Amino acid sequence: ATDSKGKSSDEPVTVFHDKDNFNVKHPLMNEWTLWFTKPPSGKDHNWNDLLKEVVTFDSVEEFWGIYNNITPVSELALKSDYHLFKKGVRPEWEDPQNKHGGKWAYQFKDKKAAPIDELWLHLVLGAIGETLESGEEDGELMGVVVNVRKGFYRLGLWTKTVGKKIGGITGDVAGGKDRSEEKAKEILMSLGRKFKEVMKLAGGEQVEFSGHTESARAGSTRANAKFVV
Amino acid sequence: ETTKTVEPPQPSAQLLSLRSARRLTSLNDISYPAAIASPNPALNTTAPMGKFRYDKNFLVQFQSVFVEKPSEDWSNKIKETLGAGDEPASARTGSAR
Numbered sequence: 289a290t291d292s293k294g295k296s297s298d299e300p301v302t303v304f305h306d307k308d309n310f311n312v313k314h315p316l317m318n319e320w321t322l323w324f325t326k327p328p329s330g331k332d333h334n335w336n337d338l339l340k341e342v343v344t345f346d347s348v349e350e351f352w353g354i355y356n357n358i359t360p361v362s363e364l365a366l367k368s369d370y371h372l373f374k375k376g377v378r379p380e381w382e383d384p385q386n387k388h389g390g391k392w393a394y395q396f397k398d399k400k401a402a403p404i405d406e407l408w409l410h411l412v413l414g415a416i417g418e419t420l421e422s423g424e425e426d427g428e429l430m431g432v433v434v435n436v437r438k439g440f441y442r443l444g445l446w447t448k449t450v451g452k453k454i455g456g457i458t459g460d461v462a463g464g465k466d467r468s469e470e471k472a473k474e475i476l477m478s479l480g481r482k483f484k485e486v487m488k489l490a491g492g493e494q495v496e497f498s499g500h501t502e503s504a505r506a507g508s509t510r511a512n513a514k515f516v517v
Numbered sequence: 518e519t520t521k522t523v524e525p526p527q528p529s530a531q532l533l534s535l536r537s538a539r540r541l542t543s544l545n546d547i548s549y550p551a552a553i554a555s556p557n558p559a560l561n562t563t564a565p566m567g568k569f570r571y572d573k574n575f576l577v578q579f580q581s582v583f584v585e586k587p588s589e590d591w592s593n594k595i596k597e598t599l600g601a602g603d604e605p606a607s608a609r610t611g612s613a614r
Contacts, residue, residue, distance in 0.1 A: 300541070300546055300547055302547060302549065303531075303534075303579065303582050303583055304549055304550050304553045304578070304582060305550060307531060307582055307583070308529075308530035308531050308534060309530065309534055310534045310538055311534070311537070311538050311539065312538055312539055312540070312541050312547075313535060313538040313539070313540060313541065314541055314569070314571070315540040315541060315567055315568075315569065316569075317568045317569060317570065324598055324599055326598075326599070340598045340599075342594075342595075342598050342599075343587065343594075345587070347535075347540070348571065348576060348579055348583075349535050349538070349579065349583045350535065350587055351579075352579045352580055352582070352583040352584070353532075353535070353583055353584070353585050353586060353587040354587050355580075356580065356583070356584050357584075357585075357586045357587070357591060357595070358595060358599070359595075359599055364599075410573060413571075413573045413576045413577070414573070416571075416576075417570055417571035417572060417573065417575075417576055418569075418570040418571075419560065419570055419571070419572060419573070423563070424568070
């Protein structure tokens with residue numbers, strides 16, 4: 289309700305209006321933390337020493353400052369990972385908020401053909417823009433991951449549950465006792481379809497969902513695909 | 518042999534703006550420049566105050582606009598965190614789990 293002629297000091301000026309003198313920023317729905325897994329360097333590190341917290345942010349502007357000034361996935365060394373997770377969630381399946389969950393994943397085996405920087409960026413924008421889920425109440429998305437390996441790039445989308453209830457949670461929320469199994473499964477399937485869409489995969493390609501604990505027990509992240517899209 | 522003096526990095530105008538900017542509580546108050554596509558309103562019909570969803574087309578428009586490093590010590594931080602694995606391993610060995 290400001291007169292357009294009289295520049296009031298609290299008139300909103302975005303970074304698009306004046307990139308060096310703006311006074312409002314675009315908040316994200318959640319705070320996100322970027323993590324990096326450093327490739328092992330000869331010495332026998334354990335994985336916890338290699339997993340590094342990089343930075344936490346909660347606005348669109350901050351995100352681009354980070355993205356524009358960090359190594360693109362295509363230039364990372366083999367055995368590196370980026371993990372972008374909601375603040376307070378460690379990107380490990382043992383984390384209390386991940387241990388009942390699982391992930392959608394896809395491996396790009398033709399590394400040269402995969403536009404990995406663009407794919408990762410679009411997955412990240414889906415996460416921070418909150419368009420992977422149909423709304424905040426879905427509550428399944430924990431984070432997104434990219435793994436750089438010798439034979440492939442793998443992108444993953446981690447969820448809070450595998451479509452089952454988690455003891456001690458009430459309400460129609462992820463893992464809650466009032467959320468039906470049908471609804472829980474449909475939310476996971478919807479995330480899988482969205483993931484596949486962001487990956488720009490042809491209809492014949494499949495993305496697979498598996499639970500973290502099943503994967504850990506089988507000693508392979510590819511074991512026991514529970515759902516496919 | 519001379520020791521180089523490292524001048525304390527100064528925050529850019531863009532970074533200072535980011536630090537003092539207030540978080541938007543409504544997207545309706547903003548009229549974006551004509552060249553900028555506004556956020557898709559359909560994503561925020563039921564948005565609580567200040568809790569927004571943003572479509573990819575809106576978000577990518579910031580890529581060429583907000584380009585400053587997020588902090589004055591960013592380059593060092595990135596070197597330390599992402600850099601080649603040549604840090605002294607001794608400080609970390611035997612750490613308790």
